[in-house]
Amino acid sequence: xxxxxxxxxxDRDVRESLSARADRPSVGAVFRNMGCEAKCGRCVRxxxxxxxxxxxxxxxxxxxxxxCDSCRADGLAA
Ligand code: FES
Numbered sequence: 001x002x003x004x005x006x007x008x009x010x011d012r013d014v015r016e017s018l019s020a021r022a023d024r025p026s027v028g029a030v031f032r033n034m035g036c037e038a039k040c041g042r043c044v045r046x047x048x049x050x051x052x053x054x055x056x057x058x059x060x061x062x063x064x065x066x067x068c069d070s071c072r073a074d075g076l077a078a
Pocket of ligand 1: 003004005006007037038039040041042043044
């Protein structure tokens with residue numbers, strides 16, 4: 001499904017751009033990572049939701065113990 005019509009980005013494109021990241025990037029960082037930038041901004045909520053889903057999935061994988069790169073990036077490490 002296209003989530004950003006200005007840049008013709010699908011949810012799959014966004015998820016793939018996040019797959020190698022251990023942090024929770026900003027929307028601007030997501031756009032930069034895909035070589036484009038926000039234009040009208042209508043897609044921001046959708047992209048934030050995808051970033052949140054990605055972060056939650058990573059937290060499920062590690063259990064939130066603070067031992068992985070994702071936890072350290074979110075400041076959960078002890
Ligand atoms: S829909 Fe993404 S910047 Fe316009």
